[in-house]
Amino acid sequence: MIHAKAPLSATLAALAAIGEETRLRLCALLGEAELAVSELVAILGQSQPRVSRHLKLLLEAGLVERHREGAWAFFHLSTQGAGAALARTVLASVDANDPRLAADRVRLDEVRSARAARAEKYFAAQAPVWSETRRLHAPEAEVEAAIVKAADHHFSRLLDIGCGAGRMLELLAPRAETAVGVDLSPAMLGVARAQIEQAGLRNIQLRQGDIYALPVEAGAFDLAVVHQVLHYLDTPARALREAARALAPQGRLIVVDFAPHQNEILRERHEHRRLGFSRREVEDYLVGAGLEPLAHRDLAPESAGAEKLTVSLWLAKKTA
Numbered sequence: 412m413i414h415a416k417a418p419l420s421a422t423l424a425a426l427a428a429i430g431e432e433t434r435l436r437l438c439a440l441l442g443e444a445e446l447a448v449s450e451l452v453a454i455l456g457q458s459q460p461r462v463s464r465h466l467k468l469l470l471e472a473g474l475v476e477r478h479r480e481g482a483w484a485f486f487h488l489s490t491q492g493a494g495a496a497l498a499r500t501v502l503a504s505v506d507a508n509d510p511r512l513a514a515d516r517v518r519l520d521e522v523r524s525a526r527a528a529r530a531e532k533y534f535a536a537q538a539p540v541w542s543e544t545r546r547l548h549a550p551e552a553e554v555e556a557a558i559v560k561a562a563d564h565h566f567s568r569l570l571d572i573g574c575g576a577g578r579m580l581e582l583l584a585p586r587a588e589t590a591v592g593v594d595l596s597p598a599m600l601g602v603a604r605a606q607i608e609q610a611g612l613r614n615i616q617l618r619q620g621d622i623y624a625l626p627v628e629a630g631a632f633d634l635a636v637v638h639q640v641l642h643y644l645d646t647p648a649r650a651l652r653e654a655a656r657a658l659a660p661q662g663r664l665i666v667v668d669f670a671p672h673q674n675e676i677l678r679e680r681h682e683h684r685r686l687g688f689s690r691r692e693v694e695d696y697l698v699g700a701g702l703e704p705l706a707h708r709d710l711a712p713e714s715a716g717a718e719k720l721t722v723s724l725w726l727a728k729k730t731a
Contacts, residue, residue, distance in 0.1 A: 417493030421473070425497050428472035432511075433457065434465050438498050439505070439512055440519060441475050442488040444608060445617065451486070454518040474498045478626070480619040481597040487616060490589065523608050530576075530605035548720040549710040554667065555582055557708055558636070561665050561726045562586070566634035570657055572650070573622055573640035577603030581610050583636065590615045591632075593625055622650045625657055633662040641668045641693075642677075642685045648696040655700040658729040664702060666693060670709060670721040693725050702727040 417425070429435055433455065440446060440454060448466070452459050466486060469475040473494030477486050489495040505512070548554075559582065567588040571579045574592030576599060584590035584607075592615060594600050600617050607615050620626035622640070635654050641647040654664055669687035677683040694704045706726040712719040 417473075417497075421493065422497070425472040425474055425494055428468045428474055429498060429501055431465075433461075434469055435501070435505070436511065436515055437462075437465055437469060438474060438488060439502055440515055441486050442499070442502055443516070443519060443613070444523070445485045445487040445604065446519075446522070447483050447485050450522045454515055454522060478616075478618055480600055480617075483597065485617075490616075523605070526601065526605040527609060530602045548669070548712050548722050550713065554710055554722050554724075557710060557724050558582065558638070558665060558667060561706065561708075561724060562634060562636075562663075564663065566663070568632045568634070568659075570625075570627065570632040570635040570654075572625065572635060572637045572654055572657075573643075574603055574617070575599050575638075577606045577615075577617075579636050579638050580607060580615050581612065583634070584612050584615050587634070588614065591618060591627060592616075593618045593620045593622070593627070595619065595621060623653055625653055627657050629656050630659045630662075632657050633659050634665070635662070636665045636667075638665075638667045639669075641666065641688065642683045645684055647685070647688070647693075648699060651696045651702075652700040655702050655729055658702075660729055660731055662729045663705075664697070664725075664727045664729070666697075666725040666727070668693070668723060670723045672720050674720065687720070688723065690723065690725075693723070697725065697727040701729065701731065703730050 429438055436455065437451065440451065448459060448462060451462050455462060466475065470477060473492055474489055475486050476489050477484050488498055562583055566586070569583055569587040569590040571590065571592040574580055574594045577592055580590055580592050580603065592603055594603070597619055600619060603617055618626045622644070635658055637650070637654055641650065644650055658664060671687040671689055673686065678686060690707050697704050704725060704727050708724045710722040712721065
């Protein structure tokens with residue numbers, strides 16, 4: 412968190428904004444989780460217009476932030492600036508066992524349970540599809556161990572590009588100060604949000620966005636991950652150029668995808684645009700994006716077969 416200084420007028424406005432019961436309760440909730448207006452309405456038991464007015468004041472005071480996912484808007488407590496420091500200082504001074512805040516947390520748990528139920532339903536529907544693909548390549552535990560090893564350096568700001576259900580965030584975000592997951596699908600972001608909450612991770616923000624125009628500032632991250640995404644894309648080189656834009660100098664990029672294969676089922680049933688990538692092909696993409704390839708590793712499937720898939724991992728560094 413950045414402890415910025417604010418003008419007297421801005422500080423007074425922020426204090427006036429947070430110095431009201433409903434808005435203080437909103438800040439306490441948004442410090443616990445990213446929440447939509449409809450979820451906040453359910454928790455507080457107040458009307459949507461009233462909750463929206465309170466959120467507007469908190470936004471204007473810099474105490475909370477908002478981002479859109481399709482037709483929905485999600486809010487969370489500010490993470491940077493004077494508003495973030497003030498909000499967290501005020502919340503730290505409040506008795507967490509206050510009956511009103513405790514009741515809000517009970518209803519927040521109900522919202523989280525509903526999210527988890529929706530995620531479980533989604534996983535149940537997708538399980539046959541994912542199982543069909545997973546049985547073709549190296550065990551997930553082996554792949555994840557390779558990713559953790561590739562990320563064996565200090566990083567504080569993590570970006571998961573095409574985060575899907577959020578597994579890479581679960582794996583790597585505990586080592587970061589802050590993490591952002593970006594995906595085009597609001598449905599997948601809903602699943603990721605439930606998974607992250609079940610894992611107890613509170614340093615992650617999720618964003619809906621295009622992989623070719625990421626909703627993040629240039630140079631904002633020191634580690635980015637593109638895990639099993641490139642084979643869905645028409646122009647993977649463009650996606651890696653955008654990933655490089657998001658990296659700070661000396662920041663690192665981990666790319667995980669399939670090596671070249673001839674399994675047409677993945678194209679026919681699972682919308683894969685590309686049937687894998689050679690080591691040279693991805694390294695050319697990385698160099699074209701202004702990155703220096705550092706390492707490459709192939710993870711072979713447990714058993715042989717024409718339909719089996721090798722998982723490849725590339726590690727690169729931004730040189731400028």
